[in-house]
């Protein structure tokens with residue numbers, strides 16, 4: 001099944017599918033924290049559209065259907081912030097999330113000169129933490145999301161990206 005899923009740069013026409021997909025995928029996170037106001041659930045369609053236009057946004061496709069997405073952008077301190085990684089619940093556990101993450105990292109290094117990648121995840125999201133640690137991220141701190149959920153901050157130097165390529 002994973003074989004027929006392709007990863008590519010998101011286009012403007014993907015905006016609505018990305019918007020709907022993230023709403024579906026982040027329900028499990030909302031349930032885990034008992035908080036349905038987390039950023040991916042309250043983000044507007046227009047805001048998603050702006051990210052697709054400005055950021056490094058990738059989608060995983062199965063035929064015409066968008067089944068996964070991720071975004072990345074360079075922040076003020078020069079680190080690349082990667083976020084809203086999501087895969088359709090019926091297709092999780094086949095490596096699509098890891099492939100999307102890899103695509104975002106590659107583009108952020110090659111097209112935007114990222115020296116370091118940064119990710120946030122909820123402190124109780126064990127599966128996410130396992131995935132990020134497996135591909136080389138380490139905890140560097142904690143923060144409180146605007147939605148009140150305690151977050152763990154993970155980083156990986158871009159050299160580690162080259163070393164594991």
Ligand SMILES: CC(C)(COP(=O)(O)OP(=O)(O)OC[C@H]1O[C@@H](n2cnc3c(N)ncnc32)[C@H](O)[C@@H]1OP(=O)(O)O)[C@@H](O)C(=O)NCCC(=O)NCCS
Nearest residue numbers: 025029085086087092093094095096097098120121127130
């Ligand atoms: C986080 C998320 C994007 C991961 O996507 P995914 O496609 O399931 O990720 P992967 O398949 O690469 O990895 C997940 C698991 O599948 C396993 N896996 C990967 N490829 C596999 C394969 N071919 N066969 C069997 N298992 C496989 C991985 O080892 C990993 O196992 P683990 O949970 O025991 O560590 C997805 O779970 C999701 O959308 N979650 C909700 C939204 C969310 O929380 N996003 C992250 C915000 S920080």
